[in-house]
Amino acid sequence: MIEGIAFDAYGTLYDVYSVERKCDEEYPGSGAGISRLWRQKQLEYSWLRTLMGRYVDFWHVTEDALRYTLAELGLPADEGKIEALMASYLELEMYPEVIEAMARFGARKKAILTNGNLRMIEPLVTRTGLDEHLDSCLSADEVGLFKTRPEVYQLAVDHLGIAREHLLFVSSNGWDVAGAKAFGFTVGWLNRRNLPPEELGVRADYVAGNLLELAEQVEGA
């Protein structure tokens, strides 16, 4: 039934909050606050720019979100610090179970489907050795729109050559789960932060605490 798997990257395979330590080094005492607001604004800007028809790539969105975050928190926008924090996005920590879980999903085609542009996702995938387990790395940048626009999810169908209902889309982000389910994927939600489901009119097909648990559920189905 499940012929291929597309994984969201940020928050799902890689811990976006792992930048907190670096934030705290650059702005002592403010690491947690920066990390949280930075992520929130990064997502907001991706949605708003897509709605406005003013696409810029995710690297640009991420830097804009960081600059806003520093301003809102009343912290100085030192260019050296900004450069250091942006660089930390290329060194996010991979969740510990990811490599083992990839094997559990077997020989099925596997891809990353991310908002991130290739310049920011490929170094991360290579550094963490995940490239050996993936058939492709697909970016919203190819269509110049961000999730939850259907054109982004369609990339996985087109590149993997698998019908949407036979594709398992995996994300830890509730809003991404909703977008993917509305598109028509079979969807697995990694509820890593123990949150309630988003009230967007659709529900995930599988819910698990991490990727290994999800693999077990899918194999047992």
Added chain:
Amino acid sequence: MIEGIAFDAYGTLYDVYSVERKCDEEYPGSGAGISRLWRQKQLEYSWLRTLMGRYVDFWHVTEDALRYTLAELGLPADEGKIEALMASYLELEMYPEVIEAMARFGARKKAILTNGNLRMIEPLVTRTGLDEHLDSCLSADEVGLFKTRPEVYQLAVDHLGIAREHLLFVSSNGWDVAGAKAFGFTVGWLNRRNLPPEELGVRADYVAGNLLELAEQVEGA
């Protein structure tokens, strides 16, 4: 130069955080937390549903956001409480300077341009006596999309019959300011909460702390 004015409603003319007291009555001690998260999720859901192509009206979005908020905060979703809190959205407080400021803007055409559907915005406008100062009340519901989609801002051009650059759009919401400016309006930002501008590649033409200050700036320009 400015031939007409379109006002955002929620946060701009009406204080969305004025529901806090009612939230605190229904869920003692949690009023501020509910009020903040409810507003954030309301906006997120309006953006995500538009991106997903799954429009429901703003009343529906607002109730969904409330249900999510209660779940995330671990509060019981009592139907009576939800009904009471939703009703408070029809009784938001108008900012104190609004009526006086309307006169300062003179005989120009004036409209509300809101995400809210008419069923939720019209009772508020009537109750607060603002209807006597407005030519029309325009809702995103007419196009089945939410801001920052250009089709929503276009409603003001079409209904008021004024070119976008001769229309002053007024909002307290930084993301709405960005959307309106990207669309091509002349834009006044009521920076009621003393926030930095959103990093979305555009800036407001006027920035003021409240609507009276904005009227003075526009008349002095």
